[in-house]
Amino acid sequence: MTETITGNEVIRVFEQMSPKHLAFDWDKVGLQVGTLNKPVKNIMITLDVLENVVDEAVEKQVDLIISHHPVIFKPLNQINPDTPKGRVIQKLIKHEITVYAAHTNLDIAEGGVNDALAQALGLSKTKPLLETGKDKLVKLIVFVPEDHAEQVRQAMHDAGAGHIGDYSNVSFSMPGKGRFMPTEDADPFLGKIGEMEIVDEQRVEFLLPHSKLSNVLKAMQEAHPYEEVAYDVYTLQNESESYGIGRIGTLNEGMRLRSFCEHIKKSLDVPSLRVIGDLEESVKTVAILGGSGEKYIYEAKRQGADVYLTGDMTFHPAQEAEEIGLKVVDPGHHVEKVMKKAVKTYLDEKLNQKEDKLNVYISEANTEPFKFI
Structure with missing residues (x-):
């Protein structure tokens, strides 16, 4: 039986590509309509959220729309279904379709609109x-049993650790001895309650941008066999990569x-x-x-x-x-539609490695208002 994946998990992966902190402070990015605390099966990528896009999403039974242009940018005084904006929001809520927007952060992000x-x-x-801006660099050090070191290292690389310039999967490790004694309340992976345990471990070190730290820590916790993971995080003075x-x-x-x-x-x-x-x-x-x-x-x-x-x-x-x-x-403005293929390619690669396959659609609805004669 395949496991379900939630909207929060999808967005956690997507934000590795397009972190919200990259957005300009005047921008409206992130969750716009609905909830991310629900299972999702069908995702649709779109440049805009207009009524024809929502109709397409309803037809494809979409659970989550990831949009470049925010559906809600200026404050709304009312949600009136007699207006175009009101109808769009009413349909989204009625059909329980969540909308998440990545605007200037996707413009700035590596692999985003302008790179595409x-x-x-x-x-x-x-x-x-x-x-x-520039992202702060941090050093993350984790202590792992020898026979699980590669598993943990790869999970952290996949989450964004160890990318330096044109090199990926960069890390440093050295062997050592880990010592611990499980208490009565522990549920140890190794060792016995009340007895000292000495384990062959590796100290594994990574450099990573601070913006990726939370995702990397989550991946580390999920891949690590220990109930309590020993790790250190240091903020560095090293020159970090700029973004723009x-x-x-x-x-x-x-x-x-x-x-x-x-x-x-x-x-x-x-x-x-x-x-x-x-x-x-x-x-x-x-x-x-x-x-x-x-x-x-x-x-x-x-x-x-x-x-x-x-x-x-x-x-x-x-x-x-x-x-x-x-x-x-x-x-014209509409050439930003290149983001649809870029985001789909990224999500297919990152999410469909899992057993719980998702359907990631590119919206086919036309949102270009101009006609050329």
Whole structure:
């Protein structure tokens, strides 16, 4: 019989990819409608939560929607089913569909929206366009019986421990002797009540970002055979990796802006786009920011971008971009739909390793409001 998995467990895994602390402080991320304290079988990934998306979720018997754009962003004065927003929320509650939003944290996260856009366009040597913070590094040390060391080590790696730069599964270990005496209230994995036990153990050390600590500790506890796990956590002064909004990288070969626009249309599945700049000039260094990124035109120029790809450009910022010599391609806001495949791929890899297989769907409902004629 397969075990059920709860919404909380799904989100705990998802937040390894897209931690909430990455989001801007004005953003509305996390649980939006419903509860995560229930079993889930069917999950749907969507860019937006509009009524056609909810209807699709009802048809597929979805328990949990993971959305990029929050369904509730501005405060609501009422939930009125005579309004579009009210109908959406009423349907979600009626059909017991939970909604969880990952917005600017998914923009910033490694493997999130902007990395997916960069990958789709074939950019290499990418880095954040604008740094928004640094994660503190911690050292986690755990003491494990010899014959369980590899099991515990791998579980902690899978939860995010031991990733340093371009290297994964990084750890250090050394042998030693563990000593303990179980008391009358203990239920020991090894040893007898009231008798001293000496065990061959390994001291295993990992570096990890503080943001991943709670997930790694939970994985450690679940994989460790002992009733009481001995471990230490130290905050370090080592330079930690930065994270940030947008990406900047390079094309393998330079191309004319006109050809780059055609490349974007094909790679991101858009019928048309708006362009600022000379279509015959060459571009190679590309800045990207999915969604609305006009306020970062000067950062893109400062970072040396030949062209900046972002959505929702308005008239005067477009003029400013032209004046400072920055080429801009605006394919619209909806290209953020690349997040659907990125999140599904991640959840399939992380969750479907378990026996309790989940169905992770990509929403097929169209939420692009614009038509091109």
